Amino acid sequence: MSTLPPFDAATLPAGIRARIIPGINGLSMHVLEAGEPGRPCLLLLHGFPELAWSWRRVMPALAAAGFHVVAPDQRGYGRTTGWSADYDGDLAPFRMLNLVRDQLGLVARLGYGHVEAVIGHDFGSPVAAWCALIRPDVFRRVALMSAPFPGPPDLPEEDPDRAPAPDIHAALAALPRPRKHYQWYYSERGANENMWRCPQGLHAFLRAYYHMKSADWPANRPHRLAGWTAEAVAEMPTYYIMDRDKGMAETVAPEMPSPAAIAANRWLPECDLAVYAAEYGRTGFQGGLQWYRCRTTGRFEAEAQVFAGRTIDVPSVFIAGASDWGIEQVPGALRRMREVACTRMSDVHLVEGAGHWVQQEQPEKVVDLLLRWLG
Numbered sequence: 001m002s003t004l005p006p007f008d009a010a011t012l013p014a015g016i017r018a019r020i021i022p023g024i025n026g027l028s029m030h031v032l033e034a035g036e037p038g039r040p041c042l043l044l045l046h047g048f049p050e051l052a053w054s055w056r057r058v059m060p061a062l063a064a065a066g067f068h069v070v071a072p073d074q075r076g077y078g079r080t081t082g083w084s085a086d087y088d089g090d091l092a093p094f095r096m097l098n099l100v101r102d103q104l105g106l107v108a109r110l111g112y113g114h115v116e117a118v119i120g121h122d123f124g125s126p127v128a129a130w131c132a133l134i135r136p137d138v139f140r141r142v143a144l145m146s147a148p149f150p151g152p153p154d155l156p157e158e159d160p161d162r163a164p165a166p167d168i169h170a171a172l173a174a175l176p177r178p179r180k181h182y183q184w185y186y187s188e189r190g191a192n193e194n195m196w197r198c199p200q201g202l203h204a205f206l207r208a209y210y211h212m213k214s215a216d217w218p219a220n221r222p223h224r225l226a227g228w229t230a231e232a233v234a235e236m237p238t239y240y241i242m243d244r245d246k247g248m249a250e251t252v253a254p255e256m257p258s259p260a261a262i263a264a265n266r267w268l269p270e271c272d273l274a275v276y277a278a279e280y281g282r283t284g285f286q287g288g289l290q291w292y293r294c295r296t297t298g299r300f301e302a303e304a305q306v307f308a309g310r311t312i313d314v315p316s317v318f319i320a321g322a323s324d325w326g327i328e329q330v331p332g333a334l335r336r337m338r339e340v341a342c343t344r345m346s347d348v349h350l351v352e353g354a355g356h357w358v359q360q361e362q363p364e365k366v367v368d369l370l371l372r373w374l375g
Contacts, residue, residue, distance in 0.1 A: 013057075018031065029080045030072065040116040044069065048292075052072055091290055095300040117143055119145070151340055153301055175234060182240050186289050187293045223328065237325060238251050321350070321354030322353075
C-alpha cells in the first residue's frame with residue numbers, strides 16, 4: 001500500500017491540519033492536529049467505521065483550551081499505510097498489544113515522553129484503556145467513550161470436570177427469529193464486500209448506518225440486559241444482533257433517513273459524510289474488520305491474560321450517548337468498569353441527545369465534560 005498525501009487544507013475545518021508521520025511501528029501514520037506542539041498533548045483514538053475525521057468537531061475547542069490535540073487514522077484505516085487488508089494475511093499486527101505499540105510509537109515520534117490523556121471512542125476505547133493499563137507512565141489519564149472497558153480477561157479455570165459454556169451463537173441461530181452477533185458477522189469473509197460494494201452505494205450505506213446508531217433513530221432506547229444469553233441480547237437492535245440471513249447493508253437499508261431528515265442533519269451533513277465515503281470507497285472496511293477478527297477468533301486471548309487482575313489506576317472518565325446501545329451490549333461491563341477495572345473513575349456521563357457517535361452528535365457537551373475532567 002503506497003503512501004498517500006494527507007488531507008488538504010480545503011477539506012479540513014479551520015484550526016485543524018494534517019500530515020503523514022512515517023516510521024511508526026511499520027506504519028506511515030496519517031494524523032490530524034490542532035493546537036501548538038509542545039503544549040500538553042491529548043491523543044484521540046477513533047473506532048469503526050470512523051477515522052481521525054470523527055474528532056473534527058471537538059479538536060479546535062480542545063486546542064483553544066491550551067492542548068496539542070492529535071488524532072491518527074489507526075492501523076487499518078484511512079490514509080495510514082503499512083498494513084495489509086488481506087483476509088488470509090497475518091492478523092497479528094492488528095492484535096491489541098500491537099495497537100498499543102502503534103500509539104506508543106506515535107507519542108515518541110511527536111517528541112513527547114507522555115500525553116496528558118488518551119481518549120478513545122468505540123473500538124478506540126479499549127485501545128485507550130489498554131494504553132493506560134500497560135503504560136500509565138505514558139498515558140496519564142484515560143477517557144473512554146461509548147464502549148465500557150471491563151478489564152483484561154481472567155486466566156481460564158482449568159477444571160476438566162467443568163461443563164463447557166453454552167454456545168450463544170447456536171442459541172441465537174435457533175431463536176424463532178434466527179439471529180447472529182454483528183462482531184461474528186464482521187469476522188466473516190464476505191462482510192467487507194457486503195458493505196463496500198452494497199447495492200445502495202457506499203455513501204447511502206454509511207448514511208443509514210450512522211443514522212441507525214444515532215439518537216436520531218427513535219428505536220434507540222437502551223436498557224440493562226439480563227445476561228449473556230441469546231434471548232437477552234436479542235433485545236438489542238439488528239445492527240448489533242442481526243437477522244441471521246442478512247448482511248449489514250441489508251440490515252440498515254430500510255432505516256435510510258428521508259431527504260428532508262438528511263438535509264436537516266447538523267452533526268453529519270452530506271459534505272462531512274462524503275469524506276468518510278471517499279476514504280472507505282478507496283480502502284474498503286477490511287482493515288478495521290481485522291480488529292474484530294482478532295477478538296472473535298480468541299487467538300490472542302492468552303497474551304492478554306498476562307494482565308489478568310491488573311487495573312487502570314490513572315484518572316479516568318466514561319462518556320457515552322444516553323441513546324447508545326453500546327453501553328449495554330456486553331451485560332455487566334459498565335458496572336465492572338466502574339467498580340473493578342478503573343480504580344479512579346470520577347464519573348460516567350450519559351449525554352442526552354446523543355447515540356453512539358457522541359463526539360459528533362453532541363461535540364459541545366463532550367468538550368465541556370472533557371475540559372472539566374482535565375481541570
